[in-house]
Amino acid sequence: SQKIEQNSEALNIQEGKTATLTCNYTNYSPAYLQWYRQDPGRGPVFLLLIRENEKEKRKERLKVTFDTTLKQSLFHITASQPADSATYLCALTDTGFQKLVFGTGTRLLVSP
Amino acid sequence: NAGVTQTPKFQVLKTGQSMTLQCAQDMNHEYMSWYRQDPGMGLRLIHYSVGAGITDQGEVPNGYNVSRSTTEDFPLRLLSAAPSQTSVYFCASRLVSTGELFFGEGSRLTVL
Numbered sequence: 001s002q003k004i005e006q007n008s009e010a011l012n013i014q015e016g017k018t019a020t021l022t023c024n025y026t027n028y029s030p031a032y033l034q035w036y037r038q039d040p041g042r043g044p045v046f047l048l049l050i051r052e053n054e055k056e057k058r059k060e061r062l063k064v065t066f067d068t069t070l071k072q073s074l075f076h077i078t079a080s081q082p083a084d085s086a087t088y089l090c091a092l093t094d095t096g097f098q099k100l101v102f103g104t105g106t107r108l109l110v111s112p
Numbered sequence: 113n114a115g116v117t118q119t120p121k122f123q124v125l126k127t128g129q130s131m132t133l134q135c136a137q138d139m140n141h142e143y144m145s146w147y148r149q150d151p152g153m154g155l156r157l158i159h160y161s162v163g164a165g166i167t168d169q170g171e172v173p174n175g176y177n178v179s180r181s182t183t184e185d186f187p188l189r190l191l192s193a194a195p196s197q198t199s200v201y202f203c204a205s206r207l208v209s210t211g212e213l214f215f216g217e218g219s220r221l222t223v224l
Contacts, residue, residue: 008152032211043116043202043215044155089155097143097211098162099170102155 002028004103006090012109019080021106023073023090028101030092033066033073038087038105047088048075080110114138118203118216125193125223133188133219135203142208144186145170146178148199149218155202161186162208193223 005024013019023033031052036044050057050066050073057064063076077084087105119134137144145160147170157170161180175197177189186205190197200220204213 004154034211034213036213041218043204043217044213045215046212049211091155093211097206097208098160098168099157100145100211100213101157101171102147104152104154 002026002092002101004028004090004092004101006088006103006106008104008106010107010109012111013080015081015110015112017080019077019084019108019110021075021088021090021108023075023103025071025092025103028071028092029068031095032093032097033064034091034093034100035062035064035073035075036089036091036102038089044089077108080108082110082112084108085110116203116205116214116216118201118219120219121217122220123222125190125221127194127223129193130189130191131193131221132190133201133203133221135186135188135216136184137186137203137205137214138184139205139207139214140183141205141214142183144180144203144205145213146176146186146188147202147204148172148197149202150199158188158201190221193221195223197221198223 035047038044065074089105091102146158147155159178161167203216
């Protein structure tokens with residue numbers, strides 16, 4: 001069955017550093033990969049979508065890579081800020097977007 | 113600008129009771145879905161709908177019913193609640209042509 005793995009341990013970094021979160025998947029060939037942010041007690045919020053034929057996507061301080069050979073996506077936040085502290089979820093879907101499959105998320109803590 | 117609205121935010125049920133979680137969106141999105149989120153399990157798709165009158169099962173549909181009589185509303189029904197259905201439930205919607213999901217704030221359900 002499809003499996004999406006994100007580091008369950010929290011990632012602690014200092015303000016100003018680059019945070020890098022990893023999403024690995026198995027038994028799946030997704031057409032799209034998405035990243036969401038979730039704050040405690042809130043619903044997830046969409047951040048970025050990358051297609052299988054795209055290697056990299058950027059949005060302001062965010063950068064996502066998608067390596068379909070390694071079956072891995074990396075999510076980078078440059079010049080991180082305490083306000084970036086949250087749980088980040090990766091999600092995979094096929095071309096029809098019918099069923100979005102989520103990873104368990106990685107908690108990011110940015111200290112001043 | 114309401115987006116996706118879920119009610120109630122909190123609910124406590126006894127085993128065997130029934131209830132309906134309400135979800136409404138005002139963005140004219142064709143696609144609506146229900147997820148449950150449990151610690152260590154991530155978000156799991158329960159049911160989804162691509163338009164009024166059309167529903168389909170997700171990964172964990174057992175014990176839940178849905179219907180879609182209007183574009184705006186997508187209620188989730190628990191006919192006979194079980195402790196295993198204790199979870200946080202999220203409703204999400206999107207345009208059929210895009211992948212970005214818009215989530216509600218969640219409904220926390222406890223079944224005793």
